[in-house]
Amino acid sequence: MQNNLKQEFFKFSHQRIPIVGIIALIILMLYSAVSGSGVNQALIAQGFGAGQWVTIIMITISSTFVAMEYENNTIATLFYKSSSKAKIYMAKFLIIVLYGVALLLVSIVTTMIFKVTFVGGQYHWTEAYQQSNLIGTLFLNLIGTFIYVLFIVSFAFLLITLIKNNPAVVGIGLAIVFLGSPFSSMIMSGFSAWIPILRWNPLNMIYVMNQMAMPRVFAKVSYLSTFQIVLGNIVYIVGFILVGCLLFKKQRV
Amino acid sequence: MLKIDHMNTFIGRKRIIKDVSFQVLPGSIVGLIGPNGAGKTTIMKTILGLTKFTGNISVENQAVTENNHAALTRVGALIEHPAIYPFLSGLENLKLYSLDEDDMNHVVSLLRMNEYINRKSKGYSLGMKQKLGIAIALLNKPQLVILDEPMNGLDIEVTILVRKIIKQYAAQGTAFLISSHVLGELQKVMTNVLLITEGQIIVDKPIDEFNQVNHKHYKLLTDDMPATEQLLSDNRISIEKEDHYLVISRNDSYKIQDFLYKNHIRLVELTPKGMSFEQAIVSLVDQQRRQSHAE
Numbered sequence: 001m002q003n004n005l006k007q008e009f010f011k012f013s014h015q016r017i018p019i020v021g022i023i024a025l026i027i028l029m030l031y032s033a034v035s036g037s038g039v040n041q042a043l044i045a046q047g048f049g050a051g052q053w054v055t056i057i058m059i060t061i062s063s064t065f066v067a068m069e070y071e072n073n074t075i076a077t078l079f080y081k082s083s084s085k086a087k088i089y090m091a092k093f094l095i096i097v098l099y100g101v102a103l104l105l106v107s108i109v110t111t112m113i114f115k116v117t118f119v120g121g122q123y124h125w126t127e128a129y130q131q132s133n134l135i136g137t138l139f140l141n142l143i144g145t146f147i148y149v150l151f152i153v154s155f156a157f158l159l160i161t162l163i164k165n166n167p168a169v170v171g172i173g174l175a176i177v178f179l180g181s182p183f184s185s186m187i188m189s190g191f192s193a194w195i196p197i198l199r200w201n202p203l204n205m206i207y208v209m210n211q212m213a214m215p216r217v218f219a220k221v222s223y224l225s226t227f228q229i230v231l232g233n234i235v236y237i238v239g240f241i242l243v244g245c246l247l248f249k250k251q252r253v
Numbered sequence: 254m255l256k257i258d259h260m261n262t263f264i265g266r267k268r269i270i271k272d273v274s275f276q277v278l279p280g281s282i283v284g285l286i287g288p289n290g291a292g293k294t295t296i297m298k299t300i301l302g303l304t305k306f307t308g309n310i311s312v313e314n315q316a317v318t319e320n321n322h323a324a325l326t327r328v329g330a331l332i333e334h335p336a337i338y339p340f341l342s343g344l345e346n347l348k349l350y351s352l353d354e355d356d357m358n359h360v361v362s363l364l365r366m367n368e369y370i371n372r373k374s375k376g377y378s379l380g381m382k383q384k385l386g387i388a389i390a391l392l393n394k395p396q397l398v399i400l401d402e403p404m405n406g407l408d409i410e411v412t413i414l415v416r417k418i419i420k421q422y423a424a425q426g427t428a429f430l431i432s433s434h435v436l437g438e439l440q441k442v443m444t445n446v447l448l449i450t451e452g453q454i455i456v457d458k459p460i461d462e463f464n465q466v467n468h469k470h471y472k473l474l475t476d477d478m479p480a481t482e483q484l485l486s487d488n489r490i491s492i493e494k495e496d497h498y499l500v501i502s503r504n505d506s507y508k509i510q511d512f513l514y515k516n517h518i519r520l521v522e523l524t525p526k527g528m529s530f531e532q533a534i535v536s537l538v539d540q541q542r543r544q545s546h547a548e
């Protein structure tokens with residue numbers, strides 16, 4: 001496993017994608033900062049839209065990181081050099097998750113810089129905001145984002161293993177992030193009798209990003225308690241990883 | 254070294270390789286030859302534990318299975334297309350698998366890739382990529398090297414170089430299993446021929462034997478060809494003309510030499526005329542096809 005991790009890290013870090021991802025994140029956060037009606041506490045607490053932007057970047061990168069093995073004919077060599085396809089799959093997954101953490105750290109630093117740049121000392125990190133203070137809310141939002149990153153990465157891995165079409169996986173992933181939650185809310189309001197079941201649907205899991213920081217507001221949207229939505233995410237994550245790993249093990253080249 | 258026993262390979266439910274058995278000994282260079290779709294690539298993938306199969310495959314007495322590739326630690330391979338990450342330089346691609354830097358640099362200079370090995374492999378030509386693929390297969394002093402169509406896209410000069418390197422490694426005990434369509438290329442390097450059609454091995458022979466079988470005819474040249482021709486037809490010996498030679502049957506060769514001697518015609522040249530290696534292969538494959546269709 002250690003060797004798999006080393007190889008995957010080597011491959012990942014020698015691409016341009018990780019740097020491009022970081023630059024894209026900063027630019028998109030900048031876009032959030034200047035496009036709205038001005039920088040307020042809410043925008044700072046959300047890390048200038050970091051949750052959404054990190055998720056989008058992670059979908060693209062994770063799918064590509066698996067797809068490249070098929071595109072470059074390296075999959076046969078990768079498989080024969082290793083006895084365990086599961087280890088290859090998990091090594092790739094871990095490297096990508098590690099990168100997700102790096103993106104979140106970048107978003108924290110960038111948020112701090114942007115806050116000083118755009119509003120100076122107007123808001124204090126320690127001033128009360130939502131259920132906590134400004135910095136606490138930011139961290140809760142990013143923890144929520146981290147959970148959803150695990151969800152979306154494990155889903156993207158499963159999907160790319162299944163359909164081996166990178167643009168399609170990226171497209172589906174983006175659709176889920178942009179349209180998934182309104183669609184989920186729409187069907188729940190359409191079939192309100194079924195809410196006890198429908199609230200567990202995978203599209204609903206995205207609310208974990210906001211519910212960590214604003215449990216009371218978002219519990220009414222997701223119909224799940226904070227504990228439940230975290231649990232739901234974990235169950236989906238484990239499920240996606242298990243099924244994806246199993247499908248990957250069945251791959252023949 | 255490599256031992257294959259009653260191997261059947263399945264793709265989906267279809268049996269692609271049918272009850273194949275053969276061995277590759279240390280230092281031997283086995284040519285896997287057969288028409289498109291015969292199953293050459295599939296055999297190689299099976300040896301590398303990449304397909305569903307029955308039967309036994311072992312490398313140095315250690316079994317290869319789909320889920321245990323420990324026996325493949327010292328097996329190098331190039332399957333179909335070179336496995337290259339375009340965003341890495343040639344050297345970085347090698348580093349990904351290399352266990353010994355000196356050996357890696359040795360392989361690079363053997364294949365004369367020093368000039369461009371530090372450039373991103375995205376910009377490599379077809380032949381440069383192919384060479385890099387061969388280099389990856391030769392890393393870490395392998396016991397067995399499996400090369401699928403290794404001469405693809407290589408110019409004459411590089412082909413000769415690769416042939417030389419293969420012989421060099423074989424001389425040190427590395428075993429090779431190589432497939433190719435360009436028979437002439439393999440003929441010059443292989444020690445054994447493995448002929449395969451429709452998933453079955455129809456010939457498994459050392460190359461020397463293979464050549465002898467086809468030498469049923471001799472080419473004859475004398476210092477007086479018109480007289481020779483007259484002499485042989487007078488004696489009802491069947492001959493054929495080819496260029497400025499007469500082609501005779503091997504069975505007649507002693508008789509003919511006697512006639513020539515008695516008639517004071519001097520023998521200039523008498524050499525075996527096999528079918529060319531390529532012709533022999535084609536006729537064997539044809540034969541097999543006719544048989545299997547007749548069944």
Ligand SMILES: Nc1ncnc2c1ncn2[C@@H]1O[C@H](COP(=O)(O)OP(=O)(O)OP(=O)(O)O)[C@@H](O)[C@H]1O
Binds near residue numbers: 289292295
């Ligand atoms: N993934 C696959 N699905 C279905 N059939 C396959 C698959 N791969 C190979 N085959 C079949 O297996 C047979 C052997 O294919 P293989 O690629 O081993 O031939 P080959 O001898 O390497 O041919 P070539 O000289 O063209 O490279 C062919 O009939 C082919 O149609």
Ligand SMILES: [Mg+2]
Binds near residue numbers: 293294295
């Ligand atoms: Mg082939």
